[in-house]
Amino acid sequence: MRFKLLLSFIACLPGLGASLYAQHAECDLTISGHVYISDTTQLNARSASIRFPTLKKGGVTDNDGNFNFKGICPGKNRIIISYAGYKTLDTVLNMSQNLILNFLLFNNAQELGSVVVVGEVIKRDQITTAIKSVLSGAALEATRGLSLGESLKSIAGVNSLQSGPSISKPVIHGVYSNRVLIMNNGVRQEGQNWGNDHAPEIDPFIATKITVIKGAASIRYGSDAIGGVILLDPKALATAPGMDGELNLVGMTNGRVGVGSAVLEGAGGGKWDGLSWRLQGTIKKAGNSQTANYYLMNTGFDENDYSATLQYNKAHYGGTLYFSQFNTKIGIAQASVADNESDLEQDIARGRPLDDGFFRYVFGRPDQTVNHMLAKASGFVDLSNKGSRLEAVYAYQRDTRKEYDANPSDNSDTSLNTNGIPDLNFQLNTSTLDLIWEHAPIKHKITGSIGLNFITHENIQQGTAYQELIPNFVDYGGGVFGIEKYAVRRWILEAGIRYDYRWLQAYAYNPTSVVEDRPTYTWQEPTINIGASYKFNDHFSGDYNFGTAWRPPQVIELFANGVHQSAAAWEFGDSSLTLEQAYNNNLSFTYHDQKLIVQAGGYVNYFHHYIYAKPDLNYITTIEGTFPAFSYTQVNALFTGADLSLTYTFARNFTLISKTSIVRARNLAIHDWLIGVPADRFDNSIRYEWPAIGKWKHIFFEANNLVVAKQSRVPPNSDFAAPPPGYMLWGASSGFSAPLAGRELKVSLSVTNLTNIDYRDYMDRFRYYFADLGRNIALRLLIPFGTKVPSGINTGG
Template sequence: MTSGLAQSAECTATVSGTIVGSGHHEPLTGATVYVRELATGTVADSSGSFRIEHLCPGTYTLVYQFVGYKTKELAVRVGADSSTAAASVQLIPDSQTLQEVVVTEHRSEAQQLLQTQVSLSGAALDQTRGQSLGESLKSLAGLYSIQTGPSISKPVIHGLYSNRIIILNNGIRQEDQQWGTEHAPQVDQFLASRLTVIKGAASIRYGSDAIGGVILVEPKPMPTQPGMGGELNIVGGTNGGLGVASGMLEGAFDKKLAGLSWRLQGTLKRSGYVRTPNYYLENTSYHENNVSGDVHYDHRNWGAEVFYSQFDTKVGLFTGAQVGSLADLYAAISNPQPLVQPNFSYALGRPYQDVQHDLLKARAYVHGPKGGTLTATFARQQNTRREYDYVSFSGALNPELYLKLVTHTTDLVWEHAPIKTKSAGQWSGSVGFNGITQGNVRQYLFLIPNFRNYGAGLFAIERYAVGPWTVEAGLRYDYRWLRAYFLDDATKQTYHETHNWQNANGSLGVAYQLRPALTLTANLSTAWRAPNVADLYSNGLHQSAVAYERGNPNLKPEQAYNGNLVLAYAGKRLSGEIGVYNNLINNYIYLKPDSVPIIRQRGAFPSYTYTQLQATFRGIDATLTYKLTDQLTLATKNSLLYAYNQTDHGYLVFIPPNRSDNSLRYDWSKVEKLSNLYISVTGLYVARQNRAPAVTSRQENGQIIFTGDFAAPPPAYFLLGAELGFMAQVGRHPMSVSISGTNLANVAYRDYLNRFRYFADEPGRTIMLKVKLPFSVGKRS
């Protein structure tokens, strides 16, 4: 493809086709098609169909990939103003790629930074269905979760979480009071066909706060073939009597309504008291009701989308963490088991969280005459959070904490057309604007004040690829404004405190293909985060965390300097990657445990205060897969993390311990009436967190004074798991089934990242059944 032809002709050509598996020719939903020359691609819909539009004339290399199948490459010749059908592409099963983690070299969303990425998609994502977002991502190297009991889980990337990670839910920056460690993301995992994690500072494209990384929850493309179809997911679990049902229905029109498509989706989830190996955890029931709808219209050179979703959840909080006095608190921490051990129940009473998150998104795009694309996106989110204490202090029907956060975001992005150079290189890039405005309203007991928040950012990213080299650089400028409102108790007059911050950051990434199967990638980037209202002005009992939290109005913005180096290899039998990273954060905002618990009318509680220091987070992520035979595969994922408080020359609390996750998997080449039959055995080892502040206590005037933490880190533990899965034809459609077991040895253990580890063990043995059945009505060819 010559540069002269690419620049003189309009890019109006289209390549389309279907991707199926060999044998039963089942459609491979979620398979990816990657255009190597353009560093872009798409994902196959529920019928296995794909469509790549707005191509310039020339010859392209299409790379077809799907978890559990061999990668296939085909050359396609595209002429001017033409539509090229790639017909039906068959992929052959390959046990080498049947692993939980797919390391993606290409970009799942245009113009991401050249950084380490891992993804869950296809069968690997299906194995996590029914779990929360945080629990789903724990299987990836470098990913962890911080928990509050068995029902609340937040993603952790390289030791960082909450406001240092940006979650993009269907392209929208999720804003749901994420500052709370016990505020789980309100994201329906069944909406996603791919979960992509960018590990490391990624503020340039996605905005300030992405000091730790970005999580992209990406739905599959809308259907393009006329007809109607969908899928049904059923999940059942023995522990807690878990039951989940999620359904999706979608369709596309033809003739006069060609280009118009739609999708409806809903999820119901119920769970009762979770059981540890020795007792039930009282009031750990969980309810979830979600619904969403999406309408797309795609024309030749423009398109538009309207999307709406509502996430509604009610989460019971373990009553064993609710204490009434200092003596009760010390007794609860020192006792090996909770004092109250009920029988199983689905009952859900105080204390609990009741959270509803509504998202409305409108997006439009237009392709320029020379191949560039301008995309405008507007979204409104409303997050309503109610937290009910163990005992009501504000009226029997009222919550103790009520927060309503309304967020408006605007994004305007221009991606210019690829530009070929005489040296056979290619330029690609984008410029854009991000804007955000927020308003928070509170009622009842005070934890954080009402506030208004405004932000704006400008960015530019450019990438140049030539031969084995790819270089990418980006620049960004951000401005943030925050005003918090208070009530003077003496005068009953309102007053406010106002802050504004601004910052500029940059990034530089380089990738070099040492050999066809060996790639080295390096990245240096900076990022920043302005203090949020909780960091500055918290002052009250946080019901869900069962803790008293104090802010610090003198906090300064965090500034991060991040570097990572990744070596990736993809051989015939051996594949994997090893990455090292170092993240230096100046003015790191830290919720530090106080020495003395605080006593309020409600009882005695652990107390925490926001402080600031200089911290480093460095570590190694290593993922290796070795194919012992054509059917037997050994995989290992290892995460080593070292965090240090350079200001006080000590350690930090709630830093993930070292971890090693190993599995052995056997795949049958062919079984009558079944396909993709496999069985796997896993062993997870989590070390004791020895790099934590020393925990000491002493008596002073009849009161126990703690230092470091309220309890020492728990011992190391090892968990055994197993899984059996297969696909079977149900009519014209493949039904996938898996049965998995976790903590099969029913080990009693406590996890250092669980806020309730002071009071109770983790869940015991759990057996889960997952069934996924796609279906179609009418034409979907």
Template sequence: MRKLVQIWWVVGLIGYSVSPAWSQSGVCNEVLTGRIVGQDTGAPLVGATLYVRELSTGTVTDSSGNFRLSNLCSGKYTLVYQFVGYKTLTTSVSVGASGSATVGAVSLVPDNQTLQEVVVTEHRSEAQQLLQVQSSISGNALDQTRGQSLGESLKAITGLYSIQTGPSISKPVIHGLYSNRIIILNNGIRQEDQQWGTEHAPQVDQFLASRLTVIKGAASIRYGSDAIGGVILVEPKAMPTQPGVGGELNLVGATNGRLGVASGMLEGAFGKKLTGLSWRLQGTLKESGYVKTPHYYLENTSYREKNFSGDIHYDHHNWGAEVFYSRFDTKIGLFTGAQVGSLADLYAAIGRSEPLVKPGFSYNLGRPYQAVEHELFKARAYLRAGRAGTFTATFARQQNTRREYDYVSFSGILTPELYLKLVTHTLDLVWERRPTKTANGGQWSGSAGFNGITQGNVRQYLFLIPNFRNYGAGLFAIERYATNRWTLEGGLRYDYRWLRAYFLNDVTKQVYYTTHNWQNINGSLGAAYQLRPDLTLTANVSTAWRAPNVADLYSNGLHQSAVAYERGNPNLQPEQAYNSNLVLAYAGHRFSGEIGLYNNLIDNYIYLKPDSVPLVRQRGAFPAYTYTQVRATFRGLDATLTYKFTDQLALTSKNSLLWAYNQTDRAYLVFIPPNRSDNRLQYDWERWGKLTNAYIALNGLYVARQNRAPAVTQQEENGQIIFTGDFAPPPPAYWLLGAEVGFTTPLGKQSMSVILSGTNLANVTYRDYLNRFRYFADEPGRSIMLKLKLPLSFPKRP
């Protein structure tokens, strides 16, 4: 990789040095203006480049996607528009002696062939953020992940991992951080769904999204406290504006688990007297049976999912409103081989290469399992007030109901062992001021707002966490200045959090409570500089914080779906993060790439530390964990490099290196992602007979052994085994082979997209360090997946 980076720099320097000096005679006070937007979203592309070939110079778009070139001579110019993740566009323009010229709005087409999804952009006006590098998946790259969970889909982005509990529960990890350190914005709403558990997967239907965007690093200024690790935006496509009815149908099938998925969407817009009114309905059904490793099935790993959503939107000149509702309903079976009855059974299960019970395939789903329902209601209104800017108010109510059923019912009845219902209300008020120009051609823009949240949790049956009430409020302000090659941003935020937990005195049977309140101020500074039209340097420094949640403070019980006994610590203090990153992005014709360095120092970092001795309860023996607090550092490198051998053949390499360290104890941390390299060789055909957008790809994923983990030792004392560091050492490195074929084919008057892919084609036996069930079983073996996407359109009524 070092040689590749050197070649990159040499090519760039040579290109810069040999760029011809070219000018035309005549008047040289012409001004060229325009705007660059993405064809897929219509949103402005911030940081896109305009290069004038004859002058060997160019500029970069500002925060509204606008560009401006001054002091041009009269004549004809060749303009090259570039933006990472989009196809390069070359056009020509004639500049006269009138003093100015404009090219209007220039639309760039997403480059789904090279899958360059890392961009520097302000994707949506209602979700502005500080100047930070984002990674996005959209178009064909997103279609390739259909049928997977949100956590698995995001692993296609460099620097993204997932922590798992078996094959069916996957949780996103950004630069080694997960759970409440990552905010998920589901259609603009902060998702609140008991996300503190490592085995609590996000209750988000991936088919809702037309783009998945990840902001890496601390991003709490705009999105609220807790965003120490980053933010994930699940963004649906814009509502339809043209009268008529359309939609799409997605079908997915896989051999491993005999997975079947069907997802449909219908949408439309009204005309005449109801101009501006649009609607959308969407639903998904998913079912999978026992997942198979290379040598055996994993008993009770079936899962089922039923999702529904509806959206009504009205836009009338300077104001608009939206109402959205979604319901996510899933039932997930948990691997029975992780359930043990004694310490001896636990030690034997950890040391065993294969589980004792190896059943045949089945769709059966029994105990143990978890059933989760998540409802979200959103109401949004906005007003475009001319020079006063844009005002947006968003209210949301969420209800998350979690039921966890143990392997054997203690009571002998059908009630769950754990029941948690979390009700959340949020209110967001945002003002975006109208951009203002300066005398030197620069532009100021900014936003300010308020975020409020209230939560209440009710539990039943066994104790894991107490009932609680939670209140939070935040005020923020962000300002941005863009001129020529520079874009600068700064932000400031104040947060207040209040938590009250309720307990029952076992002796007096009286309810008592404990109360916490915290407040904090954080800030961020960012800058992007266009070194050349094809080379951008972005830097950001920011702070963020996270108040301890009720699980950190007061957990005390068996977390059945994690097969672990967890203990909280009521003396925990808020986490405080100091984050910095530096990213260099290059977009050439043959070679393009992005290399990013990051460092995240977290004071009072909270994590679940494995205890030395497993805990024995009436139910059985379980690994025990205690919430602990240390000073920790997370630093690493993300590199995405693409080289086009020809216009059809391209190699993309995504590499993630991460170092995490416990400075307090001078030791390594547990459950930190190992280094990985994901490489893809792809050949494209624009047209092959009746087929269009055809491609074939070969994938190779290498995941190293996590050598930077606590040393695992065990010794016997009085007949009991004492562990240190963890309950098993990290598994060996592994390499997985995959392949994929895709194309679009005519189907009557429609066109159907077809993707056939295979994972772990060599059927390699391996275990992943981030899987909580790695102590007991291997990862899934070979799987072949077929994805069909059929656009739907209906003729208009006469």
């Protein structure tokens, strides 16, 4: 069997063999976990009933929603979970190992025509007290077809940094790029994240759950997780034999976007028991997008992505192979081309394209081509029947980014097709290896894990642009961490410690002597994290987390010396930059009752040696013109802010959903504001939902109002143009689900920027050149199919 190789790889890791399991047939499995209610805030379900009819076992959850059953037999076990006011879950678990599951129950008001229940293995190596928001189910389905950055904007505290209509990257609590780490299916996403116009190289369709950790999570994930982490998790693979799948179709009027994404998955039975697989692919095509008054020429894109997963899990060991490929070609708006400072001034003074443009799918220079390949092998083995487990994940990523300027290089040699030569061409190869040992719970109260991370990068640049933004480099890093949690009465206390080491060598010509320089750096630093969670009563709880984090300066920050395209800015790196250190404080309170769910959080994040590109207020003059100069420099900075989410059922079938994000960032060195921080944002919706009309279910209408204030907190003389005024957008959506061969077909229609206003967002880097998107109408279809009897549960493991 092919899988033996992988299994034996895991089994031969030091110290494992002795305690491997031999018995499978005995009823020695345990299932424990937690029952939650509601979609957004995950509150504990107290005294929920849990029954195993075939085993004649049953019981109720404790005050904190926990349950624990022993003596479960391997194989298929029916489980019924019921809770007053919530939909009863009745499904079959295919048990092959001890399971720790989270069950999420939905009431009728919140059951937005999506997953009935989501089960997942509680990761003991996660930070429990960190402030998290989850995008899943109907909320995630409503964003289908959008890029990752745009999808996450619906979460309080999360914003996006745009470069025109087709490039968007997430901003968490005011920080972005290399301060936000993305974990793509358990692997650190390693692309060219240093560029503000470099969006994450990820197809959001791979995930059925996106978790945003707001705040430093370096303790678990290492450097870059300094301001937040985005976890993209696919649905757990099927365990019951058969095959099923899902087809997502999205059409949008603005840009005439078409998106098709399909997933096909299945599992083997009998001889092939334990074997699961999934194939997934997405195609997107878009043409020129449209603002309220004109088209944006050259803003189309073509994307195609696919992934494949193969898993073999037995009771106490298992392995998974995963491969994904992301390919996109994105046109950059012609109107954003500014080759020097006078071009830029001219473009800003005009503030819109020269002409109204027209629609077409074809686009050319300037554009970007990005390919991201990920290959991953992972496995686990249980070291004892008390919950001690070892996991290993190895991943290799190859990210290539080719940027084509507006003009091909002039060249007399016509045999060279300069039109096809990229001006910037980077290839970043990354290998990561993670080993995690989760120890058996001590006296059922203390859980935790110890882990090792290794990482190495190599960057090869082959662009034709004379001014090299990033030289070739190689780096190695290693980290070791431990996280422990102690649960007692109303408290959960946790603490973690980590130590990291990183070595980097760059290869560049010395600009004056024109000989190769090999500047070499090493950094090492500990990281700590402590947190507490307290339950005041059944309705009210609080979480506090304090974490430190650090990141080494990035290569561009150390070595840049050249024009950063599309900003028409000259950037200077500083090879003497030291590491950036963050101290994060997060406090969050949650209240819930039958009608009201509130999550209110505040944070105070102090950055020591915060690295940013400071305007030098002088100009670099070259043959091509003059450029304003920016130098990477370090200051101490303080980010404070608050997030509020609220769901209030104020009348029968009527729900108010309100989200507020506020962030303030101060440059402590000059006692002034920091540039590039999102303005205050207020997102409010009113939703009316009929539970069912005949065969149709979850019929809803929703009206949405988004208010974004003007960013008035900017330092003087720091930007090419003043921040744009605030704006208000209206939106509406409607949808339903209908039975389709025993499954649920879902249809929804939504409109954004309903009144088609002309507006600009401060966080859009292209706001200087043109307005943001006009009205967009999106139609979404979710068509499930398959050979299996539909069930509403996904089991982890």
